Amino acid sequence: MPSIFTPEQQAAYERDGYVLVKSLFDAEEIAILRAAIEQDPALRASLYDRTDAEGKSTRMATWNHPGDSVYGLAARSPRVVDTMEWMLGGEVYHYHSKLTAKEPYDGGAWEWHQDYGYWYHNGCMFPYMASMMLSLDRATKENGCLQVLRGSHHAGRVDHGVLPGEQVGADPKRVARMVETMELVHVEMQPGDGLFFHSNVMHRSDRNRSPNRRWTVIMCYNAARNDPYVEHHHPGYTPLSKVPDTAVKEAGVRFASEGADAFRKTFANPPELKRRIEVS
Numbered sequence: 001m002p003s004i005f006t007p008e009q010q011a012a013y014e015r016d017g018y019v020l021v022k023s024l025f026d027a028e029e030i031a032i033l034r035a036a037i038e039q040d041p042a043l044r045a046s047l048y049d050r051t052d053a054e055g056k057s058t059r060m061a062t063w064n065h066p067g068d069s070v071y072g073l074a075a076r077s078p079r080v081v082d083t084m085e086w087m088l089g090g091e092v093y094h095y096h097s098k099l100t101a102k103e104p105y106d107g108g109a110w111e112w113h114q115d116y117g118y119w120y121h122n123g124c125m126f127p128y129m130a131s132m133m134l135s136l137d138r139a140t141k142e143n144g145c146l147q148v149l150r151g152s153h154h155a156g157r158v159d160h161g162v163l164p165g166e167q168v169g170a171d172p173k174r175v176a177r178m179v180e181t182m183e184l185v186h187v188e189m190q191p192g193d194g195l196f197f198h199s200n201v202m203h204r205s206d207r208n209r210s211p212n213r214r215w216t217v218i219m220c221y222n223a224a225r226n227d228p229y230v231e232h233h234h235p236g237y238t239p240l241s242k243v244p245d246t247a248v249k250e251a252g253v254r255f256a257s258e259g260a261d262a263f264r265k266t267f268a269n270p271p272e273l274k275r276r277i278e279v280s
Helices: 007-016 027-039 041-046 070-075 078-088 115-122 172-181 247-263 272-276
Strands: 018-021 048-051 057-063 092-102 110-113 129-135 146-149 160-162 168-170 184-187 194-198 203-205 214-223
Touching: 007 018, 027 041, 027 070, 027 214, 027 247, 041 057, 070 078, 070 092, 070 214, 070 247, 078 092, 078 129, 078 194, 078 214, 110 115, 115 129, 115 168, 168 172
Parallel strands: 110 168
Antiparallel strands: 018 194, 048 057, 057 092, 092 214, 110 203, 129 194, 129 214, 146 184, 146 203, 160 168
């Protein structure tokens, strides 16, 4: 199956570093994903907090291998994986996924950063890496939607360092110049929309100042030919087995009959992963 991008979207990805695909997952699939996240005790036991400079926290859960849970099936679906293979120029594997949950009035901000600003230090030689953010709720300016600098991936990797709070972010002086010269875009999303973006796109988000939560799942991929040369907390090349695009809805049928037991294999991660993962 080829990329789901139209020729216009392919050109936009090359130019801007990101593409927003409306209704990548439909309402039924999003309802299944929400139900699994809200009811899976293994996931809820895996949640942890990351605070910003003001002490506001974003709740997170992270997993390295997709597995057969509803989240893993979404990450293995051709609509996502085939598009990633087009974006990255060949075979890809699942680098990790994460839930980011900004709760009403409390969800914290995230400072400007590039994902490759972190992943470079994990032994990934090239920025042949990308992510897809799937919105489970409406993401708006008020509840802390993602912000991107259009075309910032062309600037290459920017040095990152420790910032106030528990975050590592991009060099503030370099970011200030980028903000002056590049268009800042607030990526507002509806449930089911998917944002595909390059690992060198500079992005951030504000804290949630609204009564509405902002939950997203971010699925991250690495090119198979970019296998890390050091061992670290995310996996090296692991073949990715695609599943039919119908798999999420089929999992929903299992969830209805078996409950949360159908999804408990996803979060078998080492405890240190909670402490070392970064977020968007």
